Amino acid sequence: QVQLVESGGGLVQPGGSQKLTCAASGRTFSNYGIGWFRQGPEKEREFVAGINWSGGSTTYADSVKGRFTIPRDNGKNTVYLQMNSLKPEDTAVYYCAVNIFGSNWYKRDTYNYWGQGTQVTVSS
Numbered sequence: 001q002v003q004l005v006e007s008g009g010g011l012v013q014p015g016g017s018q019k020l021t022c023a024a025s026g027r028t029f030s031n032y033g034i035g036w037f038r039q040g041p042e043k044e045r046e047f048v049a050g051i052n053w054s055g056g057s058t059t060y061a062d063s064v065k066g067r068f069t070i071p072r073d074n075g076k077n078t079v080y081l082q083m084n085s086l087k088p089e090d091t092a093v094y095y096c097a098v099n100i101f102g103s104n105w106y107k108r109d110t111y112n113y114w115g116q117g118t119q120v121t122v123s124s
Helices: none
Strands: 003-007 010-012 018-025 033-039 046-051 058-060 078-083 092-099 118-122
Touching: 003 092, 018 033, 018 092, 018 118, 033 078, 046 078, 078 092
Parallel strands: 010 118
Antiparallel strands: 003 018, 018 078, 033 046, 033 092, 046 058, 092 118
């Protein structure tokens, strides 16, 4: 079993940057893909970015491509979400989740373990 804890959320101005952290417990963390999702006010939870077990392959939603990156450090059991050029529409609760097979990134049913989420608010 894997437990995930997100952190790093907060209030940021439009155009600013924020870095989220997803810290995992569990010996097999480095075997799994990790995805980031977000859920804005009165919106469905949507895929944001995903990274495979080695870090050699990443996938991004069109809405964040070119602005967000998803590096990982298996030595620290951690995956990050670096968010740049933030917009008010990026305001949401951000969740990380385990994707065991590192595929079907957009489908929520693909993910087995979820963190509790961290709030990001983009506002002036």
